Amino acid sequence: MITVTGLRKSFGDQVVLDGLDLNVPGGTVFALLGANGAGKTTTVKILSTLLSADAGDVRVAGHDVAREPDAVRAAIGVTGQFSAVDKLLTGAENLRLMADLHQLSKAEGRKRTGRLLEQFDLTDAAKKPASTYSGGMQRRLDLAMTLVGSPQVIFLDEPTTGLDPRGRRDMWQIVRDLVADGVTILLTTQYLDEADELADRIAVLGQGRVIAEGTAEELKRRIPGGHVRLRFADPERLDAALSVLGDASRDTDALALRVPSDGSLHALKTLIDRLDAQAIVVDELSVHTPDLDDVFLALTDQKVATR
Amino acid sequence: MSTQALPRLHPIHDSATMLRRNLKRMLRYPSMTITLIAMPVVFLLLFVYILGGTLGAGLPGGGGRAAYANYVAPAIILMTVMSTVQGTAISVAMDMTEGIIARFRTMHIARVSVLTGHVLGSVLQAIFAVTVVTGVALLVGFRPTANPLEWLATAGFLVAVAFAFVWLCVALGLASKTVEGASNAPLPLILLPFLGSGFVPTDSMPTAIRWFAEYQPFTPIIETVRGLLMGTPINNSAWIALTWCAAIALTGYLWAKRLFNRES
Incomplete structure (x- = not known):
């Protein structure tokens, strides 16, 4: 049309x-x-x-x-x-x-x-x-x-x-x-x-x-900026989770971890399985999808890089 | 290649639609029309009651205030037309700032109807304003000698003048970047009757100004109106005036059309 x-x-x-x-x-x-x-x-x-x-x-x-x-x-x-x-x-x-x-x-x-x-x-x-x-x-x-x-x-x-x-x-x-x-x-x-x-x-x-x-x-x-946020009851569990996941940034004050993820079902399942295997208890899990700023910055950066 | 027939354009129907829109807008915003009429009325009162006694004494044959009321009324009537067309420039400029004009441009309509709606609306507004101002002039001592046929000719002539200058002012309104600019652009139209035979006979002016006064469009226009209403000689003023009107209308129309079709 x-x-x-x-x-x-x-x-x-x-x-x-x-x-x-x-x-x-x-x-x-x-x-x-x-x-x-x-x-x-x-x-x-x-x-x-x-x-x-x-x-x-x-x-x-x-x-x-x-x-x-x-x-x-x-x-x-x-x-x-x-x-x-x-x-x-x-x-x-x-x-x-x-x-x-x-x-x-x-x-x-x-x-x-x-x-x-x-x-x-x-x-x-x-x-x-x-x-x-x-x-x-x-x-x-x-x-x-x-x-x-x-x-x-x-x-x-x-x-x-x-x-x-x-x-x-x-x-x-x-x-x-x-x-x-x-x-x-x-x-x-x-x-x-x-x-x-x-x-x-x-x-x-x-x-x-x-x-x-x-x-x-x-x-x-397709773009980074999406992540899964995990909140724990105490610092010990936070440390334990960090040692298992490795690729995550910690927010000690909030007792939370920010794990990069595309938010797809498959990625979530993998994440949960890894935590489960170590019997780490997570208080709260939330998926954050990227907003326009993430999309936009990521895509424009990519374009500059490929030029 | 599309073989589907395109809906026909309806310029007359669209112009009538746009005219209705403009008349409604005038009714919703009456202070504009009132201002346009107030200006020439103030000038009329000023010239008859404040300046009229002295200016009338200077007319060929003298005569004082009563004679001057008869002399100046045609100029004031013309000033009313010019005041109205100044309003046209303002309302066109205001209209162009409204989003609805962009909408009209994306519609399959006769584009010129946006302009003809303004032109027809303003001509009707001018007829109304001239009627009111002529009424006031009659109240303050204007005593025309015209017979019904001459009144009719005057009306027809003034409509032609209004039509010509409205097109010019539609173009001026489109050319102005701001509404303020649009209200200033037609100011010469208000002043030109002063530099002609509108308020005093041109014989009384310095040579250079007299030369300008005799050749500018407002002098034959005023002489025609004065001749029709007061029985003064018209000679070839009417034809010169109508030629001016045709030229101004055509220039204004072509200019306005070009300005309206340019990309914003």
């Missing part, structure tokens, strides 16, 4: 995208994961026809974005990082504006507006100006407006940035429901847990290209 090959874009002498390749099959959720300035928003802008590429081939819904921008626009919906609602209009008016621009009949427009207001829990606020909405409500209205035209491909640029935890969970549920309807979604995020929750596949963006791609599990396993 979306294919990107060798995409390049520079602003002046600042290279933002340096040979980006992506392939998003129809009906899936694809996450672009990257820190601020990694080129996520630039990618979405090029894919949604807002910016032209310097080089590379970009096809969205079967159309070339450079040669057939209108055909691309007819197939996509975009919800950006910055609220794309008219704040002086009410929620219902914003949706009807979209219905009018999609040439829906008055009756059809009203029907779809009503359904979306209900689906996005905005019915009570429908007659209030969007400027009075909370951040989460504005984001929901924004996405509802994107859906008025029933797009085949939806771009969500950092859909939950700036939302409170409740707003984030609501947004996640909405995205999951969309996927159930069969649309293709490309979302950008700087949160690994968000990509993890929503995406079928994740591409990690760094220095203007994809530095790793796979499912969330694949990515997390």
